Amino acid sequence: MLDEDVKEILGIINSYPLVMYKIDANYINPPTYESYELYNLAKELEDLAYPTRESDYAKVYYNFFCPVKLKNSIIRFIPIGLAYLKKYDIYEIFINTRGKIQIRRGNKEADKLVKNSLLRTISFSKFQINRGLIIIADYIDKHYLEGKVKLKYVKDPIITIEEAKEILRKYKDNLSRKIEGDISVGDYLRIVKVIYEALGLDVNGELKELYRRYADGRDCGMMELPLDDAIAFKKWLSDESYCGGHPFEVVRGGLFTYGIHLYPPEDDRYVLSPGDYYEEFYKVVKEFLRRKIPFKSPELLNVLKVLTGLAEVKVNEINDFPKTIVLYEDVRDKRKIKWEEIEEVEYRREKSKKLNSNSYQY
Numbered sequence: 001m002l003d004e005d006v007k008e009i010l011g012i013i014n015s016y017p018l019v020m021y022k023i024d025a026n027y028i029n030p031p032t033y034e035s036y037e038l039y040n041l042a043k044e045l046e047d048l049a050y051p052t053r054e055s056d057y058a059k060v061y062y063n064f065f066c067p068v069k070l071k072n073s074i075i076r077f078i079p080i081g082l083a084y085l086k087k088y089d090i091y092e093i094f095i096n097t098r099g100k101i102q103i104r105r106g107n108k109e110a111d112k113l114v115k116n117s118l119l120r121t122i123s124f125s126k127f128q129i130n131r132g133l134i135i136i137a138d139y140i141d142k143h144y145l146e147g148k149v150k151l152k153y154v155k156d157p158i159i160t161i162e163e164a165k166e167i168l169r170k171y172k173d174n175l176s177r178k179i180e181g182d183i184s185v186g187d188y189l190r191i192v193k194v195i196y197e198a199l200g201l202d203v204n205g206e207l208k209e210l211y212r213r214y215a216d217g218r219d220c221g222m223m224e225l226p227l228d229d230a231i232a233f234k235k236w237l238s239d240e241s242y243c244g245g246h247p248f249e250v251v252r253g254g255l256f257t258y259g260i261h262l263y264p265p266e267d268d269r270y271v272l273s274p275g276d277y278y279e280e281f282y283k284v285v286k287e288f289l290r291r292k293i294p295f296k297s298p299e300l301l302n303v304l305k306v307l308t309g310l311a312e313v314k315v316n317e318i319n320d321f322p323k324t325i326v327l328y329e330d331v332r333d334k335r336k337i338k339w340e341e342i343e344e345v346e347y348r349r350e351k352s353k354k355l356n357s358n359s360y361q362y
Contacts, residue, residue, distance in 0.1 A: 005133055006075060012123045013069045016116035020068060020078055020144075023113050025099030030092070033114055034106025041118040042091035042103050046084060048125045049345040059084045061345050063096070065128075065135055066121040076141040079342050080121050093118075096144045096342075097316040129347045137339040142328045146316050147339040152309025154331055158279055164304040167282075170289045177294040178268035182234050186227035191270060191293060192250045192262055198287035199251070199280055216252045216259065218245030237264060251277065257323060260284065270295040276323045278303045 024031050051059040065077040081094030091103040093114075101114065127133075137145060151157075189207035196203050196214055203210060208223050220243035225232050241247055253259035258275035265271075272288065272295050274281035281303055288295050297303075299321075305311040306322050313319050313326050315337055331337055 001075065001133065001139075005131065006073070008127060008131075009067050009075050009124065010069065010073060012120055012127065013067055013075070015123070016120040018066075018068070018113060018116045018120060020066070020095065020098075020117065023095060023098075023101070023117065025093075025095045025101050027099045030100045030102050032090075032102040032104060033111055034104050034108045035110045036105055036107065037110040038103045038114055038118065039091065039105050041115065041122065042082065042084075042093065045082060045118060045122050045125065046091075047348070048122070048129065049347050052345060056086070058086060063342050064121050064125055064345055065140075066117055067124050068141060070141075075139075077135055077139055078141050078144045080117075097146060098144065125347065128344070129349060135342070135344055137341050140339075140342065142334070142337075142339070143316065145328075145339055145342070146314065147337040148312050149315055149326070149331055149337045150309060151306060151311045151313050151322075153333040153336045154313065154326055155309070157309035158307040159282070159304075161308050161310075164308050167285065167289070167304065168301070171285070171297075171300060174289055174292065174294070175269070175296065177292060179265050179270075179294050180268075182230040183265060184228050184230040185222060185225045185233050187230075188233070188262075188264060189227070194287060194291060194293065195250055195260060195262060195284050198284045211250065214251055216246040216249035219247045220245040222247045233264075249275070251275075251280065253277070265294075267296070268294065272297040274299055274303050278306050278322060282307060 045064065046059070046061065049061050049064070052062045053060050061082040063079040063081055066080050067075055067077055070076055079096035081096065081100075083092040083094070084090075085092065089104065092100050093103065094100045103114075186207060189211055192215075193203055193207060193210055196210060201214060205213070207227065211219070211223065220236075220241055222236060222241070225236055248261045248263050249259050250262045251260040253275055257277075260275050260277050260281055261271075261273040263271035263273070270293065272281070272284065274297075285297065285300065302311065302321055311322070313322070313324070315326050315331060316328055318325050328334070328337075
């Protein structure tokens with residue numbers, strides 16, 4: 001970045017004081033600002049670029065950049081997206097990795113932080129039209145950039161690679177075992193009890209009582225079946241098990257997580273699934289293998305990658321497997337992050353004829 005570019009960008013930053021992380025942005029319930037002043041600033045920003053994509057519903061612009069100053073006058077940029085919702089006459093401002101806000105016409109006083117973020121972004125966009133600085137990943141504030149990193153650079157592995165290999169070897173050997181004939185609810189619950197034993201839970205009580213104690217509870221009527229009637233269980237599996245409950249979530253999960261699932265035999269083997277409980281699942285797998293229980297688990301390899309730290313997770317985004325959010329500050333070895341490059345909007349360069357080098361000053 002040239003010294004003269006740095007000087008001019010610092011001039012923009014100093015003109016509009018801003019603390020980006022204090023803007024109340026949210027993807028699920030975005031705050032709405034009803035202000036003609038903010039609406040007109042969003043419209044001015046929109047007019048500086050061509051839409052990245054457009055439909056009958058919306059015009060979307062990715063990405064504008066808002067410059068920020070770090071220590072020692074180091075300049076970094078925050079990606080800002082913009083969408084205009086045609087039907088509702090609303091602008092949405094997306095602060096990358098942090099959420100969005102909505103702006104509609106109204107008589108309320110403009111929020112100062114939102115106003116300055118828009119003014120700063122507009123000013124830098126006009127600077128880009130006149131000068132055209134190439135924004136690469138190294139120039140972007142890493143709290144607002146998406147990337148990927150191996151989990152071992154975030155936290156210590158739970159098991160070694162050697163342990164994982166040994167489990168896989170035993171698992172492949174165990175796949176030769178099969179269940180003969182149909183099973184009853186009692187047969188199923190006796191395997192469920194093994195799960196509770198593997199997790200060190202209190203297993204005093206009848207089979208159905210243990211299930212009611214630890215499972216999700218929405219059993220679709222399974223607990224009404226006789227314990228030793230394989231025909232009744234087979235009929236229930238065919239006709240009633242898909243009622244919308246969670247009859248096979250035998251270790252209940254949390255508010256936003258799924259617990260361990262044990263499904264009745266498929267291809268003559270029980271099917272074991274971790275949900276979002278990887279360490280507990282690993283204990284169950286080891287116990288199933290020790291007892292030579294016929295089972296399969298399509299997710300085992302991914303779980304072992306998580307437990308050994310070899311799984312690649314997204315940074316500054318929500319991960320599905322494992323279900324977690326890894327932020328930039330969570331990564332212990334930040335040099336290992338592979339950052340995604342971000343493309344800038346296509347500016348309406350013809351406006352440069354109307355904008356001189358001082359046009360971004362307000």
